[in-house]
Amino acid sequence: xxxxxxxxxxxxxxxxxxxxxxxxxxxxxxxxxxxxxxxxxxxxxxxxxxxxxxxxxxxxxxxxxxxxxxxxxxxxxxxxxxxxxxxxxxxxxxxxxxxxxxxxxxxxxxxxxxxxxxxxxxxxxxxxxxxxxxxxxxxxxxxxxxxxxxxxxxxxxxxxxxxxxxxxxxxxxxxxxxxxxxxxxxxxxxxxxxxxxxxxxxxxxxxxxxxxxxx
Numbered sequence: 743x744x745x746x747x748x749x750x751x752x753x754x755x756x757x758x759x760x761x762x763x764x765x766x767x768x769x770x771x772x773x774x775x776x777x778x779x780x781x782x783x784x785x786x787x788x789x790x791x792x793x794x795x796x797x798x799x800x801x802x803x804x805x806x807x808x809x810x811x812x813x814x815x816x817x818x819x820x821x822x823x824x825x826x827x828x829x830x831x832x833x834x835x836x837x838x839x840x841x842x843x844x845x846x847x848x849x850x851x852x853x854x855x856x857x858x859x860x861x862x863x864x865x866x867x868x869x870x871x872x873x874x875x876x877x878x879x880x881x882x883x884x885x886x887x888x889x890x891x892x893x894x895x896x897x898x899x900x901x902x903x904x905x906x907x908x909x910x911x912x913x914x915x916x917x918x919x920x921x922x923x924x925x926x927x928x929x930x931x932x933x934x935x936x937x938x939x940x941x942x943x944x945x946x947x948x949x950x951x952x953x954x955x956x957x
Contacts, residue, residue: 757811758872758940760803761818761859763830764796764952765905769930773797773844776923777907780842784919786908787943798946799830799846799905801935802860804893805870815937815951817862822935822953825855832905833927837916841944844928846903856901860892867893872940909943931955 765773774797777790788795806814831847846852871893878895885895896902907923910916936949 755808761801762798764934766933780908785911796946805872810866826956835920840913843904
């Protein structure tokens with residue numbers, strides 16, 4: 743539901759925002775190349791690029807009252823400014839409901855960053871949950887509890903960091919798709935933390951705000 747629709751119904755305007763970690767330029771090019779390779783061999787819903795489908799690692803997507811957007815922005819700015827000396831390792835691939843992931847090694851640094859982000863922003867949600875999450879069915883009691891407490895499913899100990907390379911139109915091709923991708927891990931130092939709108943298939947369009955790491 744759009745902000746205008748909510749205003750018509752007398753509901754408080756809300757905004758869906760995703761806090762994402764952006765890789766450096768070299769890694770961005772590598773990830774776009776992998777997504778392009780995937781799209782050349784299999785029907786996919788999108789290909790990573792530098793304008794509408796940025797390579798990214800989601801830290802915490804959530805819905806907020808629109809009046810809290812400035813607070814969210816300032817919180818993310820402060821977290822980015824204090825982040826130093828972090829490396830991210832991409833290793834191995836997996837498929838989830840048609841999405842093809844380049845898995846991120848969940849070490850203590852990435853878990854701490856995720857924990858810091860969602861703990862700092864959860865209160866600013868004021869209990870709002872995005873439509874995407876609210877529509878999910880068949881969740882385990884544990885995941886339902888995550889939604890009630892944090893507004894997301896894979897959060898805290900259940901966080902599963904990854905970079906999405908594409909969405910397969912036929913998920914039965916996932917094993918074959920993984921086999922064509924190079925198996926070498928990629929290690930990078932993140933260049934920025936950004937605040938981006940939600941987009942179809944969980945993609946990251948041009949961010950609303952981008953905050954260089956450690957500056």
